[in-house]
Amino acid sequence: MARAVSTQHKTIATAAAWIVALLIFFPILYTIITSFKSEQEAIQGFNLFPSGTTESYTAVEAQSGYFKFFLNSVFLSVGSTILALLVAIPAAWSMAFSPGKWTKDILMWMLSTKMMPAVAVLFPIYLIFRDTGLLDSRIGLMIMLMLINLPIVVWMLYTYFREIPGEILEAARMDGASLWNEIVYVLTPMAVPGIASTMLLNIILAWNEAFWTIRLTTTEAAPLTAFISSFSSPQGLFWAKLSAASTLAIAPILIMGWFSQKQLVRGLTFGAVK
Amino acid sequence: MKLRTLSLGLLSASTLAFAAHAESITIATVNNGDMVRMQTLTDDFTAKNPDIQLQWVTLEENVLRERVTTDIATKGGQYDVMTIGTYEVPIWAKQSWLLPLDKLGDDYDVKDIIPAIANGLSVDGKLYAAPFYGESSFVMYRKDLMEKAGLTMPDAPTWDFIKQAAEKMTDRANGVNGVCLRGKAGWGENMAFLTAMSNSFGARWFDENWKPQFDQPEWKNTLQFYVDLMKANGPEGASSNGFNENLALFQQGKCGMWIDATVAASFVSDPKNSTVADKVGYALAPDNGLGKRGNWLWAWSLAIPAGTQKADAAQKFVSWATSKDYLELVASKEGWANVPPGTRSSLYANPEYQKAAPFAKMTLDSINAADPTHPTVKPVPYVGVQFVAIPEFQGLGTTVGQLFSAALAGQTSVDDALKQAQDAATATMTEGGYIQ
Numbered sequence: 001m002a003r004a005v006s007t008q009h010k011t012i013a014t015a016a017a018w019i020v021a022l023l024i025f026f027p028i029l030y031t032i033i034t035s036f037k038s039e040q041e042a043i044q045g046f047n048l049f050p051s052g053t054t055e056s057y058t059a060v061e062a063q064s065g066y067f068k069f070f071l072n073s074v075f076l077s078v079g080s081t082i083l084a085l086l087v088a089i090p091a092a093w094s095m096a097f098s099p100g101k102w103t104k105d106i107l108m109w110m111l112s113t114k115m116m117p118a119v120a121v122l123f124p125i126y127l128i129f130r131d132t133g134l135l136d137s138r139i140g141l142m143i144m145l146m147l148i149n150l151p152i153v154v155w156m157l158y159t160y161f162r163e164i165p166g167e168i169l170e171a172a173r174m175d176g177a178s179l180w181n182e183i184v185y186v187l188t189p190m191a192v193p194g195i196a197s198t199m200l201l202n203i204i205l206a207w208n209e210a211f212w213t214i215r216l217t218t219t220e221a222a223p224l225t226a227f228i229s230s231f232s233s234p235q236g237l238f239w240a241k242l243s244a245a246s247t248l249a250i251a252p253i254l255i256m257g258w259f260s261q262k263q264l265v266r267g268l269t270f271g272a273v274k
Numbered sequence: 275m276k277l278r279t280l281s282l283g284l285l286s287a288s289t290l291a292f293a294a295h296a297e298s299i300t301i302a303t304v305n306n307g308d309m310v311r312m313q314t315l316t317d318d319f320t321a322k323n324p325d326i327q328l329q330w331v332t333l334e335e336n337v338l339r340e341r342v343t344t345d346i347a348t349k350g351g352q353y354d355v356m357t358i359g360t361y362e363v364p365i366w367a368k369q370s371w372l373l374p375l376d377k378l379g380d381d382y383d384v385k386d387i388i389p390a391i392a393n394g395l396s397v398d399g400k401l402y403a404a405p406f407y408g409e410s411s412f413v414m415y416r417k418d419l420m421e422k423a424g425l426t427m428p429d430a431p432t433w434d435f436i437k438q439a440a441e442k443m444t445d446r447a448n449g450v451n452g453v454c455l456r457g458k459a460g461w462g463e464n465m466a467f468l469t470a471m472s473n474s475f476g477a478r479w480f481d482e483n484w485k486p487q488f489d490q491p492e493w494k495n496t497l498q499f500y501v502d503l504m505k506a507n508g509p510e511g512a513s514s515n516g517f518n519e520n521l522a523l524f525q526q527g528k529c530g531m532w533i534d535a536t537v538a539a540s541f542v543s544d545p546k547n548s549t550v551a552d553k554v555g556y557a558l559a560p561d562n563g564l565g566k567r568g569n570w571l572w573a574w575s576l577a578i579p580a581g582t583q584k585a586d587a588a589q590k591f592v593s594w595a596t597s598k599d600y601l602e603l604v605a606s607k608e609g610w611a612n613v614p615p616g617t618r619s620s621l622y623a624n625p626e627y628q629k630a631a632p633f634a635k636m637t638l639d640s641i642n643a644a645d646p647t648h649p650t651v652k653p654v655p656y657v658g659v660q661f662v663a664i665p666e667f668q669g670l671g672t673t674v675g676q677l678f679s680a681a682l683a684g685q686t687s688v689d690d691a692l693k694q695a696q697d698a699a700t701a702t703m704t705e706g707g708y709i710q
Contacts, residue, residue, distance in 0.1 A: 214337060
């Protein structure tokens with residue numbers, strides 16, 4: 001009897017999970033469906049069965065070079081993630097293994113910077129970028145993306161590092177490991193799964209960032225977010241073309257997410273169940 | 275082998291030297307058909323100006339406005355040519371953010387620019403932006419449905435006629451709405467239409483002392499007429515319809531009449547996308563016999579920000595893109611029907627264009643019927659037909675647009691919407707220092 005209940009529970013839970021997953025995925029699915037419609041079909045209301053035309057993709061490809069935007073996206077998301085890890089690993093290490101009186105406050109303060117709307121600092125940032133010649137440069141944007149994602153990276157790494165018993169590090173120190181050796185040979189290998197999932201999540205966040213990437217670039221450093229933005233039209237129909245551009249822009253990150261879903265899920269639920 | 279390597283090296287070095295010499299200008303633009311077409315035709319420009327390279331930045335309209343404003347206000351120098359509208363030009367020119375266009379060349383023929391458009395883009399007699407394409411608004415109607423209703427559309431209809439025709443054409447059982455009008459909130463959406471409409475009802479946004487006028491009977495008449503007309507004869511969910519939504523409805527044969535941008539004529543008469551392409555007639559925007567019609571005036575124009583380091587190259591490009599030669603270039607490659615409309619008088623005198631674009635005369639008459647410097651029946655302290663050319667208007671126009679959209683949706687009454695609009699406008703104008 002008990003077993004029957006648990007099977008029933010399981011079925012309900014699975015069904016609920018599927019429904020929630022479908023709900024979350026539906027906007028993306030509908031974007032992909034719409035990209036295979038003609039402009040007329042796209043605006044005619046809800047319809048899950050497109051005519052299967054690829055004219056939007058042809059138009060999008062003819063109108064602007066996808067590849068340049070794609071390369072910029074790869075460079076910016078990967079570059080900013082590596083930069084962020086270089087800064088965040090030592091920071092999280094010190095907070096996790098030798099916390100001071102203010103560690104908790106510093107962590108909260110770092111997180112609080114994420115609570116301010118980005119537009120509030122648009123002008124100061126724009127002026128700094130202008131005066132340092134960083135407008136429309138990949139390096140400038142890479143630093144910007146690193147900075148805005150840094151609080152999340154530090155927090156995630158901090159949570160992972162806290163799970164690692166401090167005694168292991170102590171043992172390493174007993175064996176004469178220097179600080180550098182301790183971080184590189186003891187801590188990092190143990191934290192690889194955590195670092196990997198932080199990295200993946202950060203790449204996704206940087207890839208999708210659409211406020212600064214549009215506002216601090218013009219032509220040279222513009223990534224895929226700017227590419228999508230160029231397909232909205234003040235006069236005329238553009239839903240199908242916009243959907244095609246969006247599908248092209250999210251495809252790489254979607255595929256990457258698919259292949260690394262195990263690490264992602266592990267990373268996101270790490271420490272949740274003890 | 276060595277010689278070959280050497281000559282290859284020399285060749286690439288000289289290419290590099292040439293590339294380094296070439297000046298590159300960055301052009302910010304919106305994604306509409308005419309602008310996209312221009313990007314495909316720039317070989318003609320680079321052939322004539324081999325030392326100038328063009329870089330394009332295409333953005334969504336509101337993002338473009340924000341990007342360009344940020345850049346121009348901080349003198350960021352990211353753009354050398356920017357696409358802006360008749361709303362921005364007078365405001366930005368007064369701030370000295372734009373360079374006057376005084377080096378457009380001897381062949382440019384500034385006088386050929388349609389006067390109403392040139393006025394909208396000039397401050398103190400100086401041209402600060404060159405029109406790339408211009409538009410007004412007019413009535414597009416279904417000739418077959420009009421005939422079925424036993425009516426004949428005059429060239430210059432009144433609002434009463436529009437109401438009468440809408441009532442007769444409405445056939446909701448068959449999915450036909452007598453009239454489709456904008457309802458989606460936004461200063462460039464429903465407020466473009468309603469502000470232009472209010473001009474023909476004798477209303478105005480502000481009196482000579484910048485006091486908001488939403489508490490006056492003229493605004494009440496405008497909004498009440500609009501809401502009643504749309505409730506009885508408009509499409510379902512009209513309060514979320516903008517240009518694109520109404521375009522789709524009209525193309526699918528679901529509207530008897532549609533009052534909107536003249537540029538829509540080329541879409542609704544295109545048999546590839548429109549099911550009613552051969553049944554569309556055109557008429558001037560309606561009036562109430564007060565001397566002003568309910569049509570607007572807009573021109574997407576090319577301007578040069580004061581912060582650019584490449585003013586000469588930028589002027590060369592602006593001159594090329596808005597010249598008579600450019601119109602002929604488009605005509606030779608894509609036919610006269612695809613020429614950007616509404617900028618030059620000579621285009622409308624061209625018999626080939628008149629033949630290719632049956633809506634040409636009505637477009638020109640509509641543009642000429644709008645006067646941005648005297649937009650209303652009573653005097654006003656501002657410039658602009660469907661907008662008020664002050665920096666505060668974007669925010670205020672959208673707030674009022676939301677109130678009027680809610681009135682159309684039935685969430686508030688017309689009186690409440692007007693009262694709240696009056697309060698919002700008074701607050702904004704007091705804060706801005708217009709009302710002492």
